[in-house]
Amino acid sequence: MDGALILVQLLNGIQLGVLLFLVAAGLTLVFGIMDFVNLAHGALYMIGAFFCAWLTLNLDSFVVAILISLPGVFIVGYVVELLVIRHLYHRNHLDQVLATFGLILVFDTIVHLVWGPAGLTFTLPDAVNGRINLFGITEFPVYRLLIIAAGLLVALGLYLVIGRTRIGMLVRAGASNRVMVGALGVDINKLFRYVFATGAMLAGFGGMIIAPITEARIGMGSDILLIAFVVIIIGGIGSIRGAFIASLIVGLIDTMGRSFLDDLMKLVINETAAETAAPAISAMLVYILMAAILYFRPQGLFPPKVR
Amino acid sequence: MNLKSLSPAGPNGWVMVITLVALVLVPPYTVLANEPFFLDLVMRAVILSIAAVSLNLVLGYGGMISFGHAAYLGIGAYCVGIPGYYGIYDGVFQLLLVVAVCGVFALVTGLVCLRTRGVYFIMITLAFAQMVFYAMVSLDEYGGDDGLVIYERSRFPLGGAIGDSITLYYVCLAVLVATLLLVHRIVNSRFGLVIRGTAGNDARLQSLGLPTFRYRLICYVIAGIMCGIAGWLLGNFTLFISPEMMNWIRSGELIFMVVLGGAGSLFGPVLGTGAFITLEEFLSGFTVYWQLYFGIFLVLVVLFGRGGLHGFIEWLFRRRS
Numbered sequence: 001m002d003g004a005l006i007l008v009q010l011l012n013g014i015q016l017g018v019l020l021f022l023v024a025a026g027l028t029l030v031f032g033i034m035d036f037v038n039l040a041h042g043a044l045y046m047i048g049a050f051f052c053a054w055l056t057l058n059l060d061s062f063v064v065a066i067l068i069s070l071p072g073v074f075i076v077g078y079v080v081e082l083l084v085i086r087h088l089y090h091r092n093h094l095d096q097v098l099a100t101f102g103l104i105l106v107f108d109t110i111v112h113l114v115w116g117p118a119g120l121t122f123t124l125p126d127a128v129n130g131r132i133n134l135f136g137i138t139e140f141p142v143y144r145l146l147i148i149a150a151g152l153l154v155a156l157g158l159y160l161v162i163g164r165t166r167i168g169m170l171v172r173a174g175a176s177n178r179v180m181v182g183a184l185g186v187d188i189n190k191l192f193r194y195v196f197a198t199g200a201m202l203a204g205f206g207g208m209i210i211a212p213i214t215e216a217r218i219g220m221g222s223d224i225l226l227i228a229f230v231v232i233i234i235g236g237i238g239s240i241r242g243a244f245i246a247s248l249i250v251g252l253i254d255t256m257g258r259s260f261l262d263d264l265m266k267l268v269i270n271e272t273a274a275e276t277a278a279p280a281i282s283a284m285l286v287y288i289l290m291a292a293i294l295y296f297r298p299q300g301l302f303p304p305k306v307r
Numbered sequence: 308m309n310l311k312s313l314s315p316a317g318p319n320g321w322v323m324v325i326t327l328v329a330l331v332l333v334p335p336y337t338v339l340a341n342e343p344f345f346l347d348l349v350m351r352a353v354i355l356s357i358a359a360v361s362l363n364l365v366l367g368y369g370g371m372i373s374f375g376h377a378a379y380l381g382i383g384a385y386c387v388g389i390p391g392y393y394g395i396y397d398g399v400f401q402l403l404l405v406v407a408v409c410g411v412f413a414l415v416t417g418l419v420c421l422r423t424r425g426v427y428f429i430m431i432t433l434a435f436a437q438m439v440f441y442a443m444v445s446l447d448e449y450g451g452d453d454g455l456v457i458y459e460r461s462r463f464p465l466g467g468a469i470g471d472s473i474t475l476y477y478v479c480l481a482v483l484v485a486t487l488l489l490v491h492r493i494v495n496s497r498f499g500l501v502i503r504g505t506a507g508n509d510a511r512l513q514s515l516g517l518p519t520f521r522y523r524l525i526c527y528v529i530a531g532i533m534c535g536i537a538g539w540l541l542g543n544f545t546l547f548i549s550p551e552m553m554n555w556i557r558s559g560e561l562i563f564m565v566v567l568g569g570a571g572s573l574f575g576p577v578l579g580t581g582a583f584i585t586l587e588e589f590l591s592g593f594t595v596y597w598q599l600y601f602g603i604f605l606v607l608v609v610l611f612g613r614g615g616l617h618g619f620i621e622w623l624f625r626r627r628s
Contacts, residue, residue: 037426087610099609102609103602105601106599106606113596222556279445284438287441298427
């Protein structure tokens with residue numbers, strides 16, 4: 001365990017956390033305001049990745065691809081809300097889980113139909129494809145630092161929009177009492193449609209920026225969705241601040257656990273037992289964290305103040 | 308209502324009797340028509356029916372939306388696979404193991420899960436199932452991601468091994484009937500009344516002085532063990548296990564089977580499973596992109612299908628009379 005490795009893994013953990021935040025932000029808003037469980041949120045992350053990969057391959061410009069994909073995913077989110085989601089608000093959670101589970105199948109198959117089963121890969125533009133020296137200790141990919149910066153910017157932007165603007169005020173009001181907001185003459189359904197589409201776009205953005213590293217593939221949405229749910233439950237459903245802090249906690253714990261847990265366990269138990277158990281435990285770590293938090297603090301770490 | 312559903316008085320009672328008789332006649336048919344594949348298909352449906360019926364006990368009657376029920380299927384199957392890895396094929400030992408492991412797992416996770424409500428319950432049951440999933444993925448000793456081949460079916464001290472498929476089929480069917488009887492007994496007992504009551508208004512039952520947490524916990528454990536036995540049958544049937552069996556997608560499919568058939572009805576989950584397997588088989592033979600139609604169907608069922616197949620049958624007959 002040397003300092004360089006710890007620094008690199010620390011940054012990797014933050015990068016994962018930032019990515020989780022992009023997915024969790026929309027999820028927690030939708031959950032918080034409309035009490036709606038959206039399993040299909042991960043599918044929008046996947047759609048974003050495929051849009052962006054496909055456009056990059058065709059237009060030969062990653063930046064242009066992102067600029068076109070963003071409104072693209074927004075429109076997809078808007079249409080899905082219009083066609084399916086809005087009919088489910090007054091239903092119970094079981095119906096919401098099932099219907100959005102069905103949507104996952106639909107999205108996965110559509111992507112399979114359009115782009116084939118293999119997934120799409122593309123390379124980064126040369127300008128960001130290098131490594132950068134960190135304090136003379138180690139090197140780190142420039143692009144991963146860019147992901148962290150982009151995620152932090154989005155977080156800051158969301159914080160300002162929700163905390164400082166009129167729309168943000170309505171969103172916060174909707175989260176604490178949507179009936180009251182509706183009674184005051186705000187078209188809560190329209191507001192929510194835009195919140196949903198924006199959440200979709202944020203998740204899509206997450207997919208876009210990770211696509212050059214991991215490739216765009218079917219099923220990538222479900223993988224991140226489950227961890228995003230862990231994040232919003234740890235952070236407190238409906239709280240953007242909670243989602244942000246929990247994203248970083250989960251990202252760091254997951255990354256650090258996977259790289260250092262076996263070394264730590266070797267200090268306590270014998271080497272072979274540690275090598276067998278460490279991968280299993282590190283994969284379970286975030287779920288263990290969630291179970292523990294739900295046990296001691298069922299409402300999450302930072303629940304919205306008024307419910 | 309539930310007493311009636313067991314005697315062939317209501318339309319759904321008749322559907323159950325007819326379906327069960329048809330299931331008894333499946334093996335002779337497959338032998339005569341020489342269609343062994345059809346037997347495999349029905350056997351899979353019967354095994355998954357047991358899992359769906361057990362899920363229905365917590366989900367349909369108890370209102371506990373468990374999104375991690377496939378974990379018990381997987382644990383049950385690994386209770387065949389892991390002893391088999393060490394050359395132990397004793398069915399009694401395996402079944403005791405299923406009861407012990409599933410019982411303890413349900414008890415420990417239930418103690419945590421049942422403290423929560425609503426979405427939190429859905430998510431925490433999912434989280435526990437994912438833990439088991441990742442644990443088995445990471446255990447390279449037992450095949451990890453690739454799974455484990457089971458070389459022999461379970462042996463019993465008196466009856467010998469469950470050798471051929473037809474014997475196994477009748478074992479599965481017998482377990483299904485036993486599970487249905489047990490669930491029927493449970494939901495119509497005083498215990499079941501409390502369980503169904505907690506789904507409606509838990510606080511009210513608590514104020515009547517009932518320790519509802521204990522009731523729900525016991526119900527959760529019973530359902531887990533039942534599903535574990537379904538998993539034991541599944542392991543014997545497929546002779547192969549992998550963590551894929553307890554993927555969260557499988558849990559979602561189990562919920563769909565219950566809802567499609569009619570949550571909170573005795574035989575509904577069996578009908579739902581049958582419809583699910585039939586549809587999957589039909590669509591996948593017809594197009595590679597069958598999941599698209601399947602997904603759309605799922606959304607439509609949720610939006611427009613109230614009460615599932617069970618409700619549909621009742622509606623059909625009530626309209627006629």
